[in-house]
Amino acid sequence: MGKPNRHRVLSVFEHSSLKLGDSCNGVCFEESHLKALQRYYGEKGTPFFSLIHHGVKFCEYVGVINVGSLTIEVLPKADRSNDTELWRNVLIGMLKKVGTFNISATSQAHLRIKSNHLLDLYFELFLNEVEALLHKGLIKKYRRTESNINSLKGTILFSKHLNANLVHQERFYVRNTVYDLEHPLNQLLYKTILLIQKINYNPALSSRIGSLLLGFPVLKDIAISYDWFNRLTYNRKTECYRKATEIARLLLLNYHPDLAVGRNHVLALMFDMNLLWEKFVYMSLRKYLKADQFRPQHSKPYWKLDGHRPVHLRPDIVITHGEQTYVVDTKWKLLNNNRPSDDDLRQMYAYAKYWNAEETILCYPGTNSKVAGHFFNEEREVIGKKCSVLFIGVNGAQKINEWQLIICSKVNEAIFENIYKPDYEQ
Numbered sequence: 001m002g003k004p005n006r007h008r009v010l011s012v013f014e015h016s017s018l019k020l021g022d023s024c025n026g027v028c029f030e031e032s033h034l035k036a037l038q039r040y041y042g043e044k045g046t047p048f049f050s051l052i053h054h055g056v057k058f059c060e061y062v063g064v065i066n067v068g069s070l071t072i073e074v075l076p077k078a079d080r081s082n083d084t085e086l087w088r089n090v091l092i093g094m095l096k097k098v099g100t101f102n103i104s105a106t107s108q109a110h111l112r113i114k115s116n117h118l119l120d121l122y123f124e125l126f127l128n129e130v131e132a133l134l135h136k137g138l139i140k141k142y143r144r145t146e147s148n149i150n151s152l153k154g155t156i157l158f159s160k161h162l163n164a165n166l167v168h169q170e171r172f173y174v175r176n177t178v179y180d181l182e183h184p185l186n187q188l189l190y191k192t193i194l195l196i197q198k199i200n201y202n203p204a205l206s207s208r209i210g211s212l213l214l215g216f217p218v219l220k221d222i223a224i225s226y227d228w229f230n231r232l233t234y235n236r237k238t239e240c241y242r243k244a245t246e247i248a249r250l251l252l253l254n255y256h257p258d259l260a261v262g263r264n265h266v267l268a269l270m271f272d273m274n275l276l277w278e279k280f281v282y283m284s285l286r287k288y289l290k291a292d293q294f295r296p297q298h299s300k301p302y303w304k305l306d307g308h309r310p311v312h313l314r315p316d317i318v319i320t321h322g323e324q325t326y327v328v329d330t331k332w333k334l335l336n337n338n339r340p341s342d343d344d345l346r347q348m349y350a351y352a353k354y355w356n357a358e359e360t361i362l363c364y365p366g367t368n369s370k371v372a373g374h375f376f377n378e379e380r381e382v383i384g385k386k387c388s389v390l391f392i393g394v395n396g397a398q399k400i401n402e403w404q405l406i407i408c409s410k411v412n413e414a415i416f417e418n419i420y421k422p423d424y425e426q
Contacts, residue, residue, distance in 0.1 A: 008027045008069055008070045008071065008201065009025075009027060009070075009071045009072075009073055009117055010022075010023075010024050010027050010029060010070060010071070010072050010073065011024060011073045011075060011084040011088070012058065012072065012073070012074055012075070013058075013074070013075050013076070013077040013082075013087070014058055014059070014060055014061070014062050014074060014075070014076055014077060014273060015057075015058060015059065015060070015077075016057070016058055017052060017055055017056070017057045017058075018055050018056050018057075018058070018072065019052075019054050019055030020034055020054045020055060022055075027070070029055075029070075029072075030070075032068070032263075032264055033067045033068065033070050033264065034054070034055065034056070035264070036067045036068065036258060036264035036265075036266055037049070037051075037056055037065075037067060037266070038051060039258070039266075040256055040266045040268070046268075047059060047061060047272075048061045048065065048074075048268055048270045049061075058074050060272060060273050060274055060332070061074065061270040061271060061272055061273065062074045062075060062076045062091055062270065062271055062273050062276075063091075063118060063268070063269045063270040063271050064117065064118045064119045064267075064268075064269050064270075065266065065267070065268045065269075065270070066119055066199055066265075066266065066267040066268075067264050067265075067266055068258070068263050068264035068265060069201050071117065071119055071201075073088070073117060073118070074270070075087040075088055075091055076090060076091055076273050076332070078332065078333075078334060078364075078365035078366055078394060079334075079365075079366060079367070079394065086394070088117070088118075089400075090394055090400075091118065092118060092121065093400035093403075094276055094277075094280045094400070095118075095271070095276070096400070097280055097283055097284070097400060097404070098276065098279040098280055098283055118269065119267075119269065120202050120204075120205065122247060122250070122251070122269065123196050123200060123202070123205055124205060125247060126192065126196065126244060126247040126248065126251070127196075127205065127208050127209065127212065129243050129244035129247070130189055130193065130212060130216075130244055131208075131212065133189070133240065133241065133244065134212070134215055134216065136240065138181050138183070138186050138217075139181075139183055139185065139186070139237055139238060139241075140179055140180055140181055140183065141179070141180075141182070141183045142177055142178070142179050143177070143178060143180070143182060144175060144176070144177055145175070145176060145177075145178055146160070146173070146174070146175050147173075147174065147176075148164050148165065148171050148172070148173045149171065149172060149174065150171055150172075151172070152172045152174065153172075153174060153176050155174060155175050155176070156172055156173065156174050160173045181217050181219065182219060182220065184222060185238060185241045185245065186217070186219055187219045187220060187221070187222045188222065188224070188245060188248050188252075189216075189241075189244060189248065190216055190217075190218075190219045191221060191222065191224065191248075191252065192244075192247075192248040192251055192252060193209065193212055193213060193216065194213075195251060195252065195255060196209060196251070197209045197210075197213070198265070199255075199265060199267055224252050224253070225253075226253065229245075229249050229253070232245065250269060251267065251269075254267055254268050254269055255267045256268075273332045274330075274331070274332045276332075277330050277331075277332040277365065278296075278316045278317075278330045279296075280404075281316075281317070281328070281330045281363055281407060282294070282296050282316065282317050284403075284404035284405075284407045284408055285317065285319070285328070285407070285408055285411060287404065287408075288404060288405055288408040289319075289408045289411060289412060291319050291320065291321040292320050292321050292322065293319070293320040293321075294317060294318075294319055295317070295318040295319075295320075296316065296317055297314050297315075297316065298314070298315065298318040299312040299313060299314040300312060300313050300354055300355075301313075302350070302354060313350055313351065313354055315327045315328070315329050315351045315355070316328060316329045316330050317329070317330075318355060319415065321415070324358040325355050325356060325357045325358060326357055326358055326359050326360070326361070326415050327348070327351040327352065327355055327357045327359075327360045327361070328360075328361045328363055328411065329344075329347065329348060329351070329360070329361070329362055329363065330363045330364075331344065331362060331363070331364050332364075332365060333364065334364075334366070335364060335366075335389075338369070338371050338389065338391070339371075340362050340389060344362060345387065348360040348362060348387050349375055349387075352375060352385045352387065357385070358385075358386075358415075359385070359386040359387070359388065359414065359415060360385070360386070360387045360388075361387075361388050361389075361390055361411065361414055361415070362387070362388070362389045362390070363390050363392065363407075363411070364389065364390065364391050364392070365391070365392055365393075365394060366391035366392065366393065367391055367393050369391045370388065370389070370390055370391070370410065370413075370414070371388070371389040371391075372386065372388050372389075373386065373387045373388060373389065374386050374387060375387055388414045390410050390411065390414060392406060392407050392410060393406065
């Protein structure tokens with residue numbers, strides 16, 4: 001039997017649970033899916049989800065987990081809204097802006113499928129890149145081969161020739177050099193196309209995959225690992241392969257075949273939402289905010305055990321403007337009563353002291369609002385060091401640039417115009 005034509009997608013939110021029998025739009029989470037995720041979890045576990053009774057509970061990671069013909073879409077959520085379309089667009093928009101899902105203006109114009117599910121977009125972006133490489137012409141390389149042929153081409157390997165052709169004396173066992181498409185990068189692309197063909201359930205992509213396989217040379221399979229990609233280098237001829245190779249790396253290294261049943265293969269493309277939010281805020285500020293210097297993950301040592309490496313303080317973003325220093329730390333979570341946790345505040349106090357920051361800012365997603373605060377010194381006197389809390393509203397992925405501008409506007413108000421006042425005290 002062939003693959004089902006219907007694209008089966010279950011959409012859930014981060015930190016939510018998915019149990020047997022849960023369904024959405026006629027798509028059900030079945031026992032075979034749960035068993036596949038349990039095998040994927042294994043003994044070492046995974047940061048993407050934890051196992052619960054008759055189900056799984058997702059963590060702070062978002063993205064997609066493909067289990068056989070089912071795609072589980074894990075979306076971010078920072079308010080009470082259950083609008084999956086909104087949060088799907090937010091996730092895709094953030095990934096585009098930070099470069100994790102890198103679509104240039106030219107490539108984006110050629111995305112033809114109607115579905116905006118993340119896995120489909122990665123598949124189509126890869127197919128676009130491979131089609132462009134085929135149109136341009138795949139690279140070739142020289143390689144040495146040994147073969148038993150009917151004509152003398154190359155150097156005769158006498159020992160092997162005598163063993164192989166004692167009866168068939170019309171043949172020659174030779175070593176020669178050929179110039180063909182059997183290049184590691186071409187083999188990588190071919191391996192990835194075969195993988196996408198196996199796990200794709202979107203009929204809009206099936207015909208393109210089939211056309212690619214008809215036009216792509218049949219190449220030998222290669223073993224892929226993290227070390228293989230780490231050793232990979234590019235030159236003037238192979239630079240055009242970089243984007244397709246990055247997507248292939250993401251797909252191949254996160255694919256776990258179902259060795260038990262052979263049907264429910266697992267492909268997990270998941271992203272830490274805290275890191276994604278941090279990068280998104282940093283790139284927004286760097287792009288739209290005018291300041292002298294932006295330093296992400298700027299670290300300073302603050303404690304050292306003799307004979308060991310020092311422990312560092314590392315705020316998310318350090319901004320320098322004129323003679324003033326400001327620290328911005330991002331947190332992707334919902335607060336109770338707009339009050340940060342004690343751990344977050346102690347962290348910001350250390351940043352304020354160590355960087356001698358004029359102001360520190362805790363940046364959360366949420367409704368467009370602000371809460372101003374300040375630190376005391378050891379004598380419980382106000383020391384003039386502000387610690388503001390900003391909640392940046394989500395305006396939807398269709399206006400992702402507008403959301404970036406709002407982030408910059410709120411941070412600009414907090415830092416450079418100094419409009420915040422310490423209007424609450426402990």
